Amino acid sequence: MPVLLLSPRFSSDSIALATEASRLSWRVHRLHDRRPPARLAEEDLVFYGESLLADTIGKALGLALLEPAADTLSLLPEELVRRDVRFTTLGAARGERFPRFVKPADEKQxxxxxxxxxAELPGPEVLEDGLPVLTAEPVCWLDEYRCFVLEGRVVTASPYAWKGEREESSLASFDLEGARTFAAEVLARAGDSFPSAVVLDVGRIEGRGWAVVELNPAWSSGLYACDAAGVLRVLQRASGTSRTVASGDARWLRPLPNIEG
Known part of the structure; x- marks a missing residue:
């Protein structure tokens, strides 16, 4: 039976997953600190937590964590992103034409x-010029949706923003069915460039239509109103162990550092 491994940090998402895992007769282990019991390495683990924690405990526990390549969004066809997106470095990004949306490609530095x-970006005295980043043409997102994907299909989806702000679905004109339809199109056309278990965010750009917002690892992504049972199905593939990872997923594995102590 799987063991759901959770961060010491309580959140509504981790509580929802723990509740559903218990209903499915999974065991749930919430870490008390960043030094997990060695016995957990023998369990059928399914991890959900922040990336720093994954890097701290992952190697010792033999975790196999799937994540999309950092440059994936920049390589998608223009008609799927509907804006100029570039994968570059922080140093090079300072020389682009502004205004420009800029985000770290991997972590949240x-x-x-x-x-x-x-000049508004972090300088070389703060972060290295070689730090990978994504830059994009600024656009106005009308609405945004989170899709948990398994083997090319949307398992569960939820709206999460209306005009850049969190909104309850009853207060905005969300189109969840449209989001699912567009996500299915993206997966049919570009799914081979994604991990088999991943989070795909899509939305509507004002004046342009449906587009991919970004891709994220399922094991560190918020649930919003997604079905917890569906998310657990995705997590089983996205955050298992080296004993359970499928051979075809090897190229999507997050490199985990050796942490002593």
Whole structure:
């Protein structure tokens, strides 16, 4: 039976997953600190937590964590992203024409936002010029949706933003069915460039139509109103162990550092 391994940090998402896992007769283990019991390495683990925790405990527990390549969004066809997206470095991004949306390609070393000049970005005294980043043409997102994907199909989906702000579905004109339809189109056309278990965010750009917002690892993504049972199905593939990972998923594995102590 799987063991759902959770961060010491309580959140509504981790509580929802723990509740559903217990209903399915899974065992649930919430870590008390960043030093997990060695016995957990023998279990059929399914991990859900922040990337820093994954890097701290992952190697010792033999976790196999799937994540999309950092440059995936920039390689998608223009008609799926409907804006100029580039994969570059922080140093090179300072020389682009602004305003420009800039975000770290992998971690959250600085705030993802629309910047109005290169001088607003972190300088080389703060972050290395070679840090990978994604830059994009600023656009106005009308609405945004989170899709948990398994083997090319949307398992569960939820709206999460209306005009850049969190909104309850009853308060905005969301089109969840349209989001699912567009996500299915994206997966049919570009699914081979995604991990078999991943989070795909889509939305509507004002004046342009449906587009891919971004891709994220399922094991560290918020649920919003997605079905917890469906998310657990995706997590089983996205955050298992080296004993359970499928051979075809090897190219999507997150490199995990060796942490002593």
């Amino acid at each position: 600085f705030r993802a936002s629309v910047y109005h000049s290169g």
